[in-house]
Amino acid sequence: MKLLPSCxxxxxxxxxxxxxxxxxxxxxxxxxxxxxxxxxxxxxxALIRHGAGRAPEAGPSLSDEAKLRLRRALE
Ligand SMILES: [Zn+2]
Incomplete structure (x- = not known):
């Protein structure tokens, strides 16, 4: 096991x-x-897990920049 895993x-x-x-x-x-x-x-x-099925605007939303970073992190 690596000491520090990659993103x-x-x-x-x-x-x-x-x-x-x-x-x-x-x-x-x-x-x-x-x-x-x-x-x-x-x-x-955590949002997906706890907020599944709820209207997106009901919870805290990510900025466009955050979504972009998330997408990059998941690639
Ligand atoms: Zn990371």
């Missing part, structure tokens, strides 16, 4: 963790502490 690794890990309800590993938490882009990814996953 791509983290986004894949977060996706799996959200699906399975598995707690985040230490290395992922450390990456999230250091990486704003991945914190945004986590926030977005």
């Amino acid at each position: 791509r690794d983290v986004s894949e890990y977060l996706s799996e963790a959200m699906d399975s309800g598995r707690p985040l590993g230490m290395h992922v938490r450390l990456h999230l502490t250091l990486c704003e882009a991945c914190r945004r990814v986590l926030a977005q996953f």
Whole structure:
């Protein structure tokens, strides 16, 4: 296991963790502490998980720039 996973690794890990309800590993938490882009990814996953089916305008929305960064982080 790598000490510090890449943003791509983290986004894949977060996706799996959200699906399975598995707690985040230490290395992922450390990456999230250091990486704003991945914190945004986590926030977005949390929104999808908790806000599924609700009107998008009901919750906090991401700026266009944030969406762009999220998309880049997930590529
Ligand atoms: Zn990252």
